[in-house]
Each structure stands twice: as structure tokens, then as C-alpha cells.
Amino acid sequence: MKQNLSILLIFATVFSASAQKKKPAKAAAQDYQVETKKVTVYTTAEKSDYRISKTETLNFVENRQPFETEPCVFVDPTIKYQTMVGIGGALTDASAETFAKLSKKNQQELLEAYYSKDKGIGYSLARTNIASCDFSSGSYSYVQDNDKDLKTFSVAHDEQFKIPLIKQATAAAGGKLTLFVSPWSPPAWMKDNNSLIKGGHLLPEYRQSWANHYVKFIKTYEQMGIPVWGLSVQNEPMAKQIWESCIYTAEEERDFIKNFLGPTLQKSGLASKKLIAWDHNRDQIFQRASTILNDKDAAKYVWGIGFHWYETWTGSGMQFGNLRQTHEAYPDKALIFTEGCQEKYNVNKLDDWTLGERYGYSMINDFNAGTAAWTDWNILLDEKGGPNHVGNFCFAPVHADTKKDKLIYTNAYYYMGHFSKFIRPGAKRVGTASSRDKLQSTAFLNTDGKLVVVVMNQSDEKLKYSLWIKQHAATTTSLPHSITTLVVE
Numbered sequence: 079m080k081q082n083l084s085i086l087l088i089f090a091t092v093f094s095a096s097a098q099k100k101k102p103a104k105a106a107a108q109d110y111q112v113e114t115k116k117v118t119v120y121t122t123a124e125k126s127d128y129r130i131s132k133t134e135t136l137n138f139v140e141n142r143q144p145f146e147t148e149p150c151v152f153v154d155p156t157i158k159y160q161t162m163v164g165i166g167g168a169l170t171d172a173s174a175e176t177f178a179k180l181s182k183k184n185q186q187e188l189l190e191a192y193y194s195k196d197k198g199i200g201y202s203l204a205r206t207n208i209a210s211c212d213f214s215s216g217s218y219s220y221v222q223d224n225d226k227d228l229k230t231f232s233v234a235h236d237e238q239f240k241i242p243l244i245k246q247a248t249a250a251a252g253g254k255l256t257l258f259v260s261p262w263s264p265p266a267w268m269k270d271n272n273s274l275i276k277g278g279h280l281l282p283e284y285r286q287s288w289a290n291h292y293v294k295f296i297k298t299y300e301q302m303g304i305p306v307w308g309l310s311v312q313n314e315p316m317a318k319q320i321w322e323s324c325i326y327t328a329e330e331e332r333d334f335i336k337n338f339l340g341p342t343l344q345k346s347g348l349a350s351k352k353l354i355a356w357d358h359n360r361d362q363i364f365q366r367a368s369t370i371l372n373d374k375d376a377a378k379y380v381w382g383i384g385f386h387w388y389e390t391w392t393g394s395g396m397q398f399g400n401l402r403q404t405h406e407a408y409p410d411k412a413l414i415f416t417e418g419c420q421e422k423y424n425v426n427k428l429d430d431w432t433l434g435e436r437y438g439y440s441m442i443n444d445f446n447a448g449t450a451a452w453t454d455w456n457i458l459l460d461e462k463g464g465p466n467h468v469g470n471f472c473f474a475p476v477h478a479d480t481k482k483d484k485l486i487y488t489n490a491y492y493y494m495g496h497f498s499k500f501i502r503p504g505a506k507r508v509g510t511a512s513s514r515d516k517l518q519s520t521a522f523l524n525t526d527g528k529l530v531v532v533v534m535n536q537s538d539e540k541l542k543y544s545l546w547i548k549q550h551a552a553t554t555t556s557l558p559h560s561i562t563t564l565v566v567e
Contacts, residue, residue, distance in 0.1 A: 116136065117137075120133065120563045120564075121561075124558065125558075133562075138547070138551065141550060148544060149544070152546045153508065153529070154509035155547065158508055162450060163256065164202035166256075167201060168205040168206065168455050169240065172214065172458075174240040176465070191476070191491075203255070203451055206244060206259055207313075208261040209322070220295070221265055241299075256307045277318030277324065280326075289334075289342040310353075311334065320468050328366050353380050357385070359387070360396065361397055371411060383411060385401070413448050415453055417454075423473055425463075428473075431489055435493070437454075441532075446510075452497070458474055473490070474488075475487070493561055496532055497563075500524075502526075504524070506522060530564070537559075540558055541556045542555045
């Protein structure tokens with residue numbers, strides 16, 4: 079008995095020593111040395127000339143425990159969350175048609191402004207429409223009526239404007255642009271209302287043909303030199319619009335994915351494409367996700383859940399809690415913001431500062447809720463907020479006055495740039511919290527080791543605060559109605 083106890087004690091001692099030896103290695107891997115690092119601050123602020131401007135360089139000083147009276151943005155780079163896929167905007171027919179009206183000089187300026195990592199804001203993500211949407215000059219399809227076998231399939235329409243823009247944007251981004259594609263409606267003859275517009279449902283007898291249509295589109299684009307990273311099932315599947323639209327209940331989308339679209343992608347060699355469900359507002363995201371993802375036969379095909387921001391207009395009502403709940407319930411599935419813009423275009427509000435603040439507020443809260451990719455709507459619209467074949471004119475970060483051949487940058491462009499320019503694909507979101515509700519923040523650690531912290535101030539106050547990391551602080555000031563990116567390296 080004593081001999082057995084001795085053996086157990088020896089085993090316990092060896093096991094304990096072994097475990098203790100492993101702990102420092104784990105701690106070392108998680109350590110983040112901040113003492114010798116510097117902070118470069120970039121600022122965009124209302125009533126100033128700052129537009130992603132380098133405004134100061136900060137040093138860290140020891141600050142083991144800040145007092146309650148010291149406003150701080152706390153960051154812990156060792157606490158890691160989701161991986162960034164990319165940030166960008168949609169390359170629609172409207173954007174492409176407007177782009178084509180610009181001079182070559184302004185075309186080059188726009189491409190550089192959006193896609194250059196050095197001279198622009200480094201967009202790395204894009205979306206485009208499968209066939210027509212509201213931001214097309216007119217309605218169109220890729221197949222002729224009643225062509226169930228898709229023998230007449232052709233994207234000739236896209237070759238005039240859209241495909242050239244996508245190719246130029248990809249080249250400007252360094253040869254790689256993560257692109258996903260979305261349909262607004264199946265061809266009219268595949269639907270029970272025999273129309274591209276005003277909702278309607280996909281007829282059961284055309285489900286396989288419609289699934290084949292996604293494959294045709296993706297393979298055709300890829301044969302033309304445009305890689306497709308992913309696709310969504312349907313843009314806004316619960317919206318009956320006066321433009322291209324198609325209704326799917328959660329059960330209908332689930333069944334279409336598991337019985338038709340998912341298997342068809344696999345059989346066609348497109349299993350690696352990222353399939354995005356929902357692609358509509360935050361308000362119903364949990365109901366849609368739970369209906370689809372609780373079915374293992376549908377869930378196995380789904381990469382993530384897409385969402386928009388049109389369910390509400392005011393900041394506090396943007397329902398970020400729905401995102402968090404969805405992310406917590408299905409942590410193995412990604413969240414992707416697939417579309418958002420300020421609606422109801424008004425030329426007199428192009429300099430309205432709230433345009434950018436809405437973007438900043440949404441992006442910070444979406445990322446903190448677990449979102450892994452963020453896609454604006456049209457990258458470019460004309461002086462009327464179009465073209466748009468149903469008069470649904472909207473704002474874009476950049477507008478073109480096509481009559482004067484002039485580009486107009488709204489502050490939304492700069493607000494988005496505070497994220498897209500500095501937070502690169504592959505970055506990990508890290509722990510961050512602000513001690514003041516007037517300072518909103520998110521933080522990411524890039525693969526090159528640079529820590530990026532974005533801080534936004536929507537108040538009328540000038541706020542002094544410290545960026546606090548690992549018992550060290552660097553102090554700066556947040557200007558009224560400003561957004562700053564602090565790069566720690």
C-alpha cells in the first residue's frame with residue numbers, strides 16, 4: 079500500500095513539474111511587449127482639414143492602474159476573436175456605368191483612392207450583382223425565356239461596363255480582390271408572379287435550374303479572369319420591392335440550400351465557394367440563422383450569415399445584440415455585413431457629417447459583435463445618386479459629377495478608410511473596452527504584428543484619454559465628431 083502511494087506521489091510530482099514547464103512557453107507565446115512601441119495617430123475630424131491625416135506620434139509610459147477619473151481605451155492584444163476577411167464595397171452596374179463616364183485621369187484616381195493600400199484606403203473585398211438589381215439602368219437576365227437548360231446563358235450585358243470595372247479594381251488592389259456575388263431575382267419565368275420585380279417566389283419546378291444558374295455565372299466569370307470567392311443565396315429574401323426581388327421564408331431558403339444549391343455547388347466543383355445565407359437586415363438574423371443552421375443537412379453547406387442595416391435608422395436601435403446572439407449560438411459560422419448605405423439621396427447633404435458617423439458606429443459595433451467582413455453598397459454613384467431604374471437614389475462614399483468630370487468624396491469614404499486602410503485581411507480582433515461611452519472603439523492585430531485601434535467620438539466634446547495596454551499608457555485627445563486610427567508598432 080505504501081509502495082503504491084509512493085509511486086503515485088512520484089507520478090504527481092513529475093506531472094506537476096512537466097505542467098509547470100509548459101506554462102511559461104504558453105505565456106511567452108501570448109505576451110505582448112508594449113514598452114518600446116510607438117503609436118502613430120491618424121485623424122479625420124469635422125470642422126478641420128484632417129482626412130485620415132497623420133496627426134501625432136505617441137510613446138507609452140508606465141501606468142499600472144489608471145484612476146477612475148482617467149478616460150481610457152483598454153486593449154489586450156492577447157485576447158483574440160474572429161479573423162478579418164476584408165472590407166470593401168459593391169461593384170454594381172450603377173458604379174460601373176458612372177465610372178465609364180469619367181475621364182481616364184479620374185478613373186485612375188478613383189481606383190487608387192479605393193484600392194491602393196498606400197495612396198488609398200486599401201479595399202480588399204467586393205460584391206457584385208448576378209443579373210440586374212435596382213442599381214442597374216434597366217432590368218435584364220442572362221437567359222432567354224423558358225430556357226430551363228440554360229443553353230442561352232450569356233453575361234454579354236456585363237462585358238460593357240461591369241466586368242471591365244471589376245478587372246481594373248482587382249488590378250488596382252494588387253491582383254487579388256475577394257469577390258462575392260448575389261442575385262436579386264431569378265429570371266421572371268422561373269417565378270410564380272412571372273416578374274423580376276415585386277417579390278414573388280421561385281417555382282418548385284425551376285429550383286434545380288436556378289441552382290445551375292449560380293454555377294453557370296461563377297464559372298463564366300472565372301473563365302473570363304474574375305475569381306469568385308463566395309455567393310449569397312438571395313439579396314433581401316423577405317423584401318417585396320418595386321425592383322428586382324424574390325421571397326424566401328427561412329424554411330424555403332433552408333430547403334433550397336440543402337436540396338439544390340449546396341449539392342449543386344459540390345457536384346460542380348465549387349464546394350470551396352463561401353455560401354452566405356440571409357443577406358438581409360439585422361432584425362431577423364437570429365430567426366433565419368437558427369432555422370437554417372439547426373438543420374445539419376443545410377448547415378454543412380453554409381459558410382456564414384450575411385446582413386444589412388436598413389432595419390432601423392437611429393444608432394441605439396441598430397440591433398447589434400442580434401448579431402452577438404447569432405455569433406454566440408453559431409461560433410463556427412461567420413458574420414458578414416453584405417450591404418449598407420444612406421438612402422434618399424440629397425445633393426445638399428453630401429457634406430453631412432452624420433454620413434460617415436453612421437458608418438463608423440456600425441462598423442465598430444458590428445466588428446465587436448463578431449463580424450468578419452464588411453461590405454459597403456455602391457462604391458460610386460452619379461450626381462443624382464444613381465443610375466437607378468426605379469428612382470431609389472442613394473448616397474455612396476464617392477459621387478461623380480459626370481457633367482463636370484469631378485469626383486466628390488463624402489466623409490463616409492474617410493470613415494471607412496480608418497478601418498480598411500489599416501485592418502488587413504487575416505487580422506485578429508483583440509480585446510478592447512472604453513471607460514467612457516462617448517469613446518467607441520475596436521481593435522485588431524494584423525499578421526505583420528501591427529496593432530490597430532479605432533476610436534470614434536460622436537460627441538461635441540474634446541476628450542483627452544489614454545490608450546492603455548499591459549500597464550502602459552499613451553495619452554492623446556479625441557476631437558469632437560472625429561474618428562482616429564492608432565497604429566501601435
